[in-house]
Amino acid sequence: MTVANVMAMRAAVLDRSAALRNIAPAAQGGVPGAREVGGTPAPSFASTLQTAVQKINANLEQEDVATEAYERGETTDIATVALMQARASVSFEATLQFRNKLLSAYKDIMSMQV
Template sequence: MIEKATSPANITAMLQTLRAHQAEASGLSGATEGLGQKPVGKTGFGELISNAIGNVNELQNADDKLQDAYDRGENVPLTDVVLSMQKSSLAFEATLQIRNKVLKAYEEILNMPV
């Protein structure tokens, strides 16, 4: 049994699987080329920001829908409504904090002596 687990073919297959999972988790495109998968395209900063704001907007829209459904008396658990409100609030606050940090960094760069 141990001989099967430590065979070179099994070790190679295990390493390929681990690399595939690592590449998927980190979003790297170069690590998946040897595994027969399509490489992941690189995204720019603007696109990342746009996606993040879109996700926050989706959370807030879902929260509004749940609140409206609860207000209309539909069969929506109060815990789901409160959790949705907290998720959207937390996402919005995180977005504001990131915006503030980016603006502060931009102002510091502008005030740097040349």
């Protein structure tokens, strides 16, 4: 994985994010606030979260495999190993920050008086 690949992935994420902001609301009769993606209902929050956690886990496993291969001497490309370690570290840290924000929001909601 090179810097160009990482930058291409970043650009793809930014493009996808911009596209998601521009999606029109779902047709009448659907769940209020639900959106459609390409004519199909948007996935639930739980399934989206599960998919994201699976991708992060896959990144961590790829990093472990690459690090172990380097330690055994099977590969000599330290740049790729370092890049994979950085990617895994950033994704894990982002997951922790997301969890912290989610717990904070939950606590705020639970402390609200109705």
